[in-house]
Amino acid sequence: MKGIFQKSLMVALIGASLATPLQAYAYQEPTNYVHMKTENMTVYSAYGAKIAAAEKQGTFSVKANVVNNRQPLEVEIFKNGHSGVLKQMVKKGVMEPVAYRDEGDRLVATIHNNAELKFEYPAQIYFRDLAKSEYSSYVTTLAERGIVQGRTSDNFGVNDSLTRAQFSVLIVRAFSFQQEPLTQFKDIDAKKSWFGGHVGALHSLGIINGKSPNIFDPNGKITRQQAILMIGRTLDVVDFIPEEYEGLPYQDSNDFQDELLRFTQTLYGIGALDDNTNLLPNQYITRGQFAKMLAVSLEAAGRL
Structure with a gap:
């Protein structure tokens, strides 16, 4: 089962249409x-x-x-x-x-x-730093949809880290959630910030929390573990039903429990995580790694 979404995503990039995802969706019988x-x-x-x-x-x-x-x-x-x-x-x-x-x-x-x-018609996209990147196909797919943008017109920043504000905007764009008003966080100007409504949407859905009841920390960086948790919660929100997956191959995931264990198994099972000896959950996630995680999750949920 693992890797099927990655393979179909690559097929789409060479002109073939994506296969219908294998799990059931909320709209399986629209005539009803x-x-x-x-x-x-x-x-x-x-x-x-x-x-x-x-x-x-x-x-x-x-x-x-x-x-x-x-x-x-x-x-x-x-x-x-x-x-x-x-x-x-x-x-x-x-x-x-x-x-x-x-x-x-x-x-x-x-x-x-x-x-x-x-x-x-999508804008012509060419990011020089994707030429030899394993994340090229995922970034290109998301960029053509308008979900991600480059640091500059010809540089994506594939190895750069991701902030909590940027993460919020990308998830809301990708799943086309409706932005929601936000007032509880003192470090977000609800009227002037470019990400306030995106944070509001994710916070109201229980996908992202503040660092404290009234501090969000928009410039804080996202770790791989945090990304797994929040994308997993997003898949729950859109009623994605995962299959039963095999155990994890990561040596540093033995103490994972509850949400983190369940979502890591889900993302690994659909092919959103890399095959490595260690997951490195506390390492900051890169824009390239996140693009893969997001693109594969979107496809698994029937939204790409």
Whole structure:
């Protein structure tokens, strides 16, 4: 089982569509759900939402009275001549990523807020520091979706560390969670910060906590162990159901318990962690390592 998602991700990069993930999703039988159809789109709700859906000149508009980070909608869009990357408009002229998987003739997107969706051609991407990196395919896939960006136009910073603020933004972008207001942390300016709403979303979902009840530490670096815990919690939030996986190969994971043990087994089982003698849980995670962890987890959850 291990490695299947990595292999299909590589196939996607050479032009083949991703295989349908193997585990069951919340929307496995959409005909039993409330839904609304337009010419090229069907919107589903598992929560009894009242849905308004429309498409006009390549813009797919979705509104519902029930849609949030715990009760998303699933949107199936048939391409019918459309190409490029699907994104959502957050305000005029500003497009953000949306979580979706490509089924060849159609896309299946998961949205956590009312949205206007459009196809966009991805920007041409070339990061010099990925030329010989084992994380190149994962970074490129995420960059084409608009989830990650480089340090500069031609340098990703594959070996750089990741801050708590950056981590929060990347998770919210990748899973297209709705940003939430945040007031409890004194070291985050809720009105001016570029990451406050992202932290608010993850904090409200129980994915990330502060260093104390009123301190978040946005510039603090993320360790590999912390990344595993928070991506594992994210997979729980989106109702990912892991299979039974074999034991861990890491010599330094023998004392793992509870959440950390469960999530490490899950991420190792889907192929999101490297095959090494040691996991090095207290080492700061690099942007490249995180890109692999995130891309494989997205695919496992049916959102890539």
